[in-house]
């Protein structure tokens with residue numbers, strides 16, 4: 537039997553075939569999970585429709601803007617029309633204004649700071665809350681989010697997103713403590729640099745991609761499938777007593793001075 541046979545997984549953040557969320561969705565479905573995928577808006581729904589034939593079973597598809605409470609409620613209502621319980625939640629969503637990733641950090645606007653926090657960190661809390669009743673029906677579950685080394689150390693130009701990732705990582709720990717009482721585990725993967733839509737505006741991602749083959753212990757870059765396979769561990773019973781963790785999938789880069 538496959539690792540996740542009979543499990544139901546909600547995966548957010550597929551924008552296109554390069555999205556980390558898409559690699560996670562493929563890994564989950566390969567291991568037998570049924571999927572619900574969310575898309576941010578119409579353009580991404582069209583992208584998704586082109587991708588889903590690659591999955592072994594057709595997914596539930598739902599619109600979701602994590603910055604909008606009404607959209608979160610509508611998504612959760614829509615999901616509960618298909619499923620009466622949920623085992624897995626993947627949060628793979630982030631956003632910051634381009635100028636806040638390019639300019640000096642000290643120039644970050646109040647708006648830009650709040651926006652990055654809202655979409656990239658608070659959304660984990662709001663999204664978890666929106667599906668909590670379904671996770672409880674399943675008798676527990678696993679939540680996973682995506683972070684980066686720039687949330688722990690200064691990576692010039694990651695700026696406001698680094699601050700949002702720091703808040704996201706602490707949110708993982710507070711959620712892990714609270715939701716642990718309901719047998720829900722909460723973890724994050726800190727991924728090395730990957731060529732995706734979100735990374736396109738992040739200069740530090742490009743320089744890190746050049747650095748990993750020289751400076752990481754494994755002397756190579758990572759790919760989306762590396763993250764998808766690590767996600768399987770954190771989202772399955774193989775990690776049944778692992779919660780509140782940040783797992784680095786970065787060829788070991790984070791240990792280097």
Ligand SMILES: NC(=O)c1ccc[n+]([C@@H]2O[C@H](COP(=O)([O-])OP(=O)(O)OC[C@H]3O[C@@H](n4cnc5c(N)ncnc54)[C@H](O)[C@@H]3O)[C@@H](O)[C@H]2O)c1
Pocket residue numbers: 548549550551552554555556557575576580600601602603628629630631655682683684726727728729730731732733734735741
């Ligand atoms: N690519 C990297 O190098 C890298 C490294 C470490 C961590 N991450 C993190 O991985 C996650 C996924 O990013 P990715 O690299 O796959 O890029 P991506 O652009 O493919 O995915 C980002 C997703 O966020 C979604 N999103 C943005 N604002 C949203 C909103 N208001 N409501 C709903 N969805 C919204 C987008 O639609 C998109 O699907 C992000 O949290 C990112 O910070 C990426």
